[in-house]
Amino acid sequence: MTRTLGVCYYPEHWPEDRWADDAARMARLGLTHVRIGEFAWSRLEPKRGAYDFDWLRRAIDTLHAAGLKVVLGTPTATPPKWLVDEMPDMLPVGADGMVRKFGSRRHYDFSHDGYLEECKRITLALAKAFGAHPGVSAWQTDNEYDCHNTTLSYSAAAQSGFRAWLQRKYQSPDALNRAWGNVFWSMEVAEFDEIELPNLTVTEANPAHAMDFRRFASEMVVRFNRAQADIIRTHSPGRDVIHNFMGRTLAFDHFDVGADLDISSWDSYPLGFLEDRSDQNDDWKRQFARAGDPDFQAFHHDLYRATSRGRWWVMEQQPGPVNWAPHNPAPRDGMVRLWSWEAFAHGAETVSYFRWRQAPFAQEQMHAGLLRPDSAEAEGFAEVARVAREMHDLEGKLDDKTGRAEVAIVFDYASSWAWEIQPQGREFDYFRLVFEFYRTMRRLGLSVDIVPASAPDLEGYRIIAIPGLFTWTPALIAAIRAHQGFTLIGPRSGSKTADFAIPAALAPALPKDIVDVEVSRVESLRQDSPVHLAEGGSFQYWREFLEAGSGTETILTAEDGVPGMVAQDKHRYLGGWPDQSLLYDIILRLADHAGLAIKELPDGVRLRRHGDHVFAFNYGATAFDLSVLGWTGTPLLGDLILQPSGVAVMPVSRAGCQTHDPREHS
Numbered sequence: 132m133t134r135t136l137g138v139c140y141y142p143e144h145w146p147e148d149r150w151a152d153d154a155a156r157m158a159r160l161g162l163t164h165v166r167i168g169e170f171a172w173s174r175l176e177p178k179r180g181a182y183d184f185d186w187l188r189r190a191i192d193t194l195h196a197a198g199l200k201v202v203l204g205t206p207t208a209t210p211p212k213w214l215v216d217e218m219p220d221m222l223p224v225g226a227d228g229m230v231r232k233f234g235s236r237r238h239y240d241f242s243h244d245g246y247l248e249e250c251k252r253i254t255l256a257l258a259k260a261f262g263a264h265p266g267v268s269a270w271q272t273d274n275e276y277d278c279h280n281t282t283l284s285y286s287a288a289a290q291s292g293f294r295a296w297l298q299r300k301y302q303s304p305d306a307l308n309r310a311w312g313n314v315f316w317s318m319e320v321a322e323f324d325e326i327e328l329p330n331l332t333v334t335e336a337n338p339a340h341a342m343d344f345r346r347f348a349s350e351m352v353v354r355f356n357r358a359q360a361d362i363i364r365t366h367s368p369g370r371d372v373i374h375n376f377m378g379r380t381l382a383f384d385h386f387d388v389g390a391d392l393d394i395s396s397w398d399s400y401p402l403g404f405l406e407d408r409s410d411q412n413d414d415w416k417r418q419f420a421r422a423g424d425p426d427f428q429a430f431h432h433d434l435y436r437a438t439s440r441g442r443w444w445v446m447e448q449q450p451g452p453v454n455w456a457p458h459n460p461a462p463r464d465g466m467v468r469l470w471s472w473e474a475f476a477h478g479a480e481t482v483s484y485f486r487w488r489q490a491p492f493a494q495e496q497m498h499a500g501l502l503r504p505d506s507a508e509a510e511g512f513a514e515v516a517r518v519a520r521e522m523h524d525l526e527g528k529l530d531d532k533t534g535r536a537e538v539a540i541v542f543d544y545a546s547s548w549a550w551e552i553q554p555q556g557r558e559f560d561y562f563r564l565v566f567e568f569y570r571t572m573r574r575l576g577l578s579v580d581i582v583p584a585s586a587p588d589l590e591g592y593r594i595i596a597i598p599g600l601f602t603w604t605p606a607l608i609a610a611i612r613a614h615q616g617f618t619l620i621g622p623r624s625g626s627k628t629a630d631f632a633i634p635a636a637l638a639p640a641l642p643k644d645i646v647d648v649e650v651s652r653v654e655s656l657r658q659d660s661p662v663h664l665a666e667g668g669s670f671q672y673w674r675e676f677l678e679a680g681s682g683t684e685t686i687l688t689a690e691d692g693v694p695g696m697v698a699q700d701k702h703r704y705l706g707g708w709p710d711q712s713l714l715y716d717i718i719l720r721l722a723d724h725a726g727l728a729i730k731e732l733p734d735g736v737r738l739r740r741h742g743d744h745v746f747a748f749n750y751g752a753t754a755f756d757l758s759v760l761g762w763t764g765t766p767l768l769g770d771l772i773l774q775p776s777g778v779a780v781m782p783v784s785r786a787g788c789q790t791h792d793p794r795e796h797s
Contacts (some may be wrong), residue, residue: 132480132531132532133176133480134475134479134480134481134482134522135162135163135480135481136161136162136163136164136471136481136482136484136515136518136519136522137162137163137165137166137202137444137446137481137482137483137484138157138162138164138165138166138483138484138485138487138501139165139166139446139447139483139484139485139486139487140153140157140165140166140167140169140194140485140486140487140590141167141171141486141487141490142167142186142187142193143171143174143186144488144490145488147186147189149686150189150190150193150194150217151196151197152192152195153194153487153488154194154196154199155188155197155201157197157487158197158198158199158706160501160512160515160516160519161515161516161518161519161520161522161523162178162199162515162583163199163200163481163518164199164200164201164202164268164269164483165188165194165200165201165202165487165674166201166202166203166204166271166446166483167187167191167201167202167203168187168203168204168205168206168257169203169204169205169206169208169271169273169274170204170208170209170236170274171209171396172205172206172207172209172210172211172214173209173211173212174186175187175206175253175257175270176253177211178213179213179214181219181724184256184257184261185262187261188260188261188264188433191203191261191267192266192497194266195264195265198268199262200267200268200269200452200625201266201267201268202267202268202270202271202373202446202483202559203257203261203267203269203271204270204271204272204273204274205250205252205253205254205257205270205271205272205273205359205363206253207239207253207272207273207359208236208237208248208273208274208275208278209236209237209238209240209436209531210239210246210434212233213423213740214249215233215238215421216256218243218245218249218288220243220245220287220288220432221239221240221243221245221246221288222238222239222240222286223237223238223239223240223281223284223286223287224284224285224286224402225285226283226285226330226406227330227331227418228285228330228331231281234256235279236274236279236329236456237275237278237279237280237281239281240284240286240288240289241281241282241284241289241348241351241352241354241355242284242286242289242347242348242351242637243286243288243549243561244288244292245382247354247355247358250273250355250358250359251358251359251362251507254359254362254363255362255366257423258270258362258365258366258367260365261367262363262366262367262368262370262393262485262488263367264492266523267367267370268370268371269370269373269394270363270367270370270371270372270373271360271361271373271374271375271396271446271657272356272359272363272372272373272374272392273355273356273374274375274551275372275375275376275377275398276352276355276356276376276383276388277352277377277380277382277383278379278380279353280379280382282343282348282352282382283345283347283348283382284348284350285328285330285331285783289348289351290327290328292347292351293326293343293347293711294323294324294326295323295346296343296350297323297326297343297346297347298323299357299662300343304319304320304322304323304325307320307323307326308320308351310339310630311339311340311343311630311631312337312339312630312632315337315339317347318337319565320338326340328344329341329635338549338553338631338788339630339631339632341552342545342548342552342631343547344547345382345548345552346545346548348382348383349382349383349384349387349544350387352383352388353383353384353387353388353391356374356388356391356392357391360372360391360392361391365776367603368784370443371393371394372391372392372393372394373393373394373395373396373446374388374395374396375396375397375398375437375446375447376396376398376399376405376431376435376438376487376610376653378397378398378399378400378402378408378431378682379428379562380409381544381547381548381561381562382548383544384545385435385438385544385583386437386438386544386583387432388438389438389439391440392444393439393442394439394443394480394640395435395436395438395439395442395443395444395767396443396444396445396446396481396483397432397435397443397445397446398445398446398447398485399428399445399447399448399449399470399474400447400449400453400456401422401423401424401427401433401462401466401470402420402421402422402423402449402452402453402456402459402460402462402678403449403450403455403456403459403708404423404424404427404428404456404458405419405420405423405424405427405454406457406458406459407455407456408427408448409424409427410460410560410563410566410690411424412509412764415569416548417529418734418735418752419735419750420458420460420534421460421461421462421463421466421795422462422466422469422735422748422751422752422776423462423466424751425573425734425735425736425737425748425750425751426566426569426570426573426654426737427515427566428470428473428474429477429543429573429737430477430479430566430569430581431472432473432477433477433536433569433579433580433581435582436477436478436533436540436581436772437542437580437581437582437583438583441478441532442480443478443479443480443597444479444480444481444482444483445474445479445481445482445483446483446485447483447484447485447486447693448467448469448470448474448482448484448485448697449462449465449470449485450467450484450485450486450499450500450501450509450511450512450515451499451509452497452498452499452512453497453498453499454494454495454496454497454498455498456707459497459542461499461510462500462510462511462778463487463775463776464604465514465774465775465777466501466776467484467511467514467515467519468514468515468518468776468778469748469749469750469776469777469778470482470705471514471515471518472518472579472746472748472768472778473519473739473746473748473778475522475529475741476533476739476741476746476748477533477739477741478532478533478741479732482518484500484515485498485500486498486500486501487501487502488500488501488502488503488504489502489503489504489508489509490504491504491638492683499511501515517708521768525767525768526773526782528559528767529741529742529744529767529780530741530743530744531742533578533740533741533742534582534740534741534742535580535591535592536577536578536579536592536740536744537577537578537590537592537593537594537725537727537740538572538577538578538579538580538581538592538593538594538596538722538727539580539581539582539589539594539595539596540565540568540569540572540579540581540595540596540597540598541577541582541583541584541587541595541596541597541600541607542565542581542582542583542584543583543584543585543600545584545601545602546561546584546599546600546601547561547562548601549561549601549627549631550593550599550601550623552568553629553631554655554671555653555655555673556655556656556672557655558624558655558658558671558672559655559672559673559708561599563762564598564599564622564708565598565599567711567714568596568598568602568714569717571711571715571718572596572718573728573732573737574715574731574732574734575715575718575719575722575730575731576728576729576730576731576732576738576760577694577722577727577729578738578739578740580592582595584600584604584607585604586595586606587606587607588609588610589610589611589613589614589616590613590614591615591616592614593616593617593637593722593726594617594618594619594721594722594725594727595611595614595617595618595619595620596617596618596619596623596718597611597618597619597620597624597742598619598620598622598623598624598705599621599622599623599624600620600623600624601626601627602625602627602628602629602643603625603640604625607718608641608642609647610669611645611702612642612644612645615701615724616701617701617702617703617719617721617725618701618702618703618725619703619705620639620641620643620646620702620703620704620705620718621639621675621704621705621707622637622673622675622705622706622707622708623638623653623673623675623754624639625638625639625640626638626640626650626653635651636649637650637651638650638675639704641704643682645684645702646683646699646702646703646704647679647680647681647683647699648677648678648679648680648683648694648695648697648699648704648706648707649677649678650676650677650678651676651677652675652676652677653673653674653676654673654674655672655673656670656671656672656674658671658672660690661710662674662689662690662707663689663690663697664687664688664689664690664713665687665688665715666687666688667687667691667712667716668709668710668712668713668716669709669710669713670689670695670706670707670709670710670713671706671708671709671710672708673707673708674689674706674707674708675706675707676693677693677694677695677697677706679694679697682699683697683699684696684697684698684699685697686698686703687705688706693706695707696717703717705717717764728787728788728792729758731753732788733751734750734751735749735750735751735752735753736748736749736750736751736755736773737750737797738760738786740788741784743782743783744767744780744781744782744783744786745780745782745783745786745788746778746779746780747762747769747777747778747780747781748777748778749773749774749775749776749777749778750776751775752775753775754772754773754774754775754777755772755773755774756771756772757771757772757773757779758771758780760780760784760786760787761786761787761788762779762786762787763785765786766779766781766783767780767782768780
């Protein structure tokens with residue numbers, strides 16, 4: 132695998148006589164890929180049918196002549212005003228019933244059939260015009276699905292589409308009434324056309340109703356993406372189809388969208404996400420304000436690698452201050468380089484920076500680029516140049532693939548929807564729960580893979596964690612049975628059926644040969660009222676009252692005598708949301724049982740195994756001596772004294788790590 136760098140560029144924003152100089156500077160910097168076109172519909176089709184592709188062809192020709200490869204975006208995230216005026220009901224409607232108007236971006240409803248046809252039309256025109264162009268190496272579909280919370284729309288188009296979707300699923304209103312439990316509160320319907328959308332109700336809507344609407348909305352995103360991908364593959368064969376996902380964006384199933392992609396990518400903004408999407412306290416945010424959370428980017432690298440069978444990019448990497456977070460500090464010196472190498476450590480093929488030149492106008496004028504608005508080099512430019520030099524020096528010395536990690540977490544988008552619909556406690560958030568398991572594994576120096584609940588491949592993992600899973604599938608149950616390593620399940624896993632009902636067998640509703648335990652009741656906890664355990668630590672936010680069968684062993688007990696975690700063979704069921712110290716102790720002990728090499732790390736230092744090498748990264752503000760972890764000799768990149776923002780790479784044999792094949796079982 133050849134690792135490459137790229138950049139996002141908007142030729143329509145700049146005078147044409149500047150394009151060739153920009154392209155030459157990009158090539159000299161060491162960039163390979165340039166993404167263009169994803170917001171240009173009004174310039175590509177100023178009025179219906181009046182295509183103006185000549186400027187785009189000249190831009191692609193100019194970039195190609197400089198030796199650059201173009202990733203051409205479909206412009207469907209920004210439909211032009213003339214189209215909105217023709218088709219005003221294509222605009223999305225918020226949960227408050229208000230139409231979300233033209234004037235920014237993503238002003239469309241995924242479920243609107245007419246807009247879908249318009250998107251197919253412009254995609255087809257572009258694919259026919261540029262599908263065989265030698266400068267076009269890949270395509271990006273649309274841009275950042277669900278950005279600005281645009282997956283869920285409560286429009287007339289969504290209501291019509293949802294009713295048709297329900298009729299296909301349930302066939303009869305009686306079947307739907309039974310599945311949803313509509314006898315409750317006299318919610319029964321006699322016809323599918325009586326079904327409303329689950330918004331603007333006096334109190335909460337039926338959770339089964341809300342859950343099916345989330346499934347429908349996710350399928351509309353899949354449909355929308357697939358329509359473009361199919362056209363591109365027909366008319367531009369041999370080019371990769373890519374979409375750029377975002378951080379902590381859960382409104383649609385990225386695994387389902389990824390099934391139609393060649394490459395998943397995502398847009399990585401570490402400082403913006405720390406401010407805007409982190410559950411950590413203010414002390415943590417101050418500590419990492421100029422570095423970003425040490426685990427947030429890594430989690431998404433591992434997640435999106437899983438959504439498209441191992442091939443993934445960073446399509447937009449933060450190069451400086453952004454414009455959209457509550458506060459927008461500048462990155463600490465060296466962090467743009469660190470973020471780039473961290474992506475490669477997790478298997479990225481390409482890291483692309485947003486953007487080439489800072490725009491002096493419109494909504495994103497405060498968003499830094501590699502160049503300032505006056506075309507002088509911004510601070511991130513030199514760091515990208517350094518990454519390019521280091522990549523050249525390491526060419527052929529690093530493995531092509533990350534390899535399978537030692538441990539994995541099962542991740543499920545439907546579980547996120549379920550606990551958003553019925554949290555039962557204000558703090559119960561699926562992403563937060565899963566991320567705390569992930570962070571704890573990383574604090575122990577472990578590399579982590581993400582596995583979809585819908586298609587689980589658990590072979591070779593020493594530990595599988597399954598926190599907060601909404602409902603079981605036969606495939607996942609079979610995979611757990613076949614898994615030869617340790618399994619850590621819970622809390623709240625298996626607590627509902629697919630129809631959002633409490634299972635007759637009670638949670639976790641697992642076969643007794645896996646774990647013979649039942650949850651008799653649950654409670655959600657105030658943040659200041661944890662349940663303490665006899666062995667130390669506590670449950671926060673959520674606690675279950677477990678009734679363990681004779682074949683299980685109680686290994687954690689609450690102070691009131693209720694089992695907190697039970698074990699059966701290599702399976703564990705955890706009946707609560709553990710605090711940081713308890714979760715750390717649980718995974719530490721499990722890793723020891725599994726024979727894993729543990730590296731207890733400070734908050735800012737992280738490791739990632741990549742084939743036969745180990746990468747080390749320092750998000751912290753103080754230097755760290757890697758020799759205390761068993762690193763010896765001279766790293767392939769960096770030094771044993773890992774400075775703030777530092778990166779080091781060492782062969783596994785000299786990084787104090789086990790050299791076993793992680794597919795072997797203990």
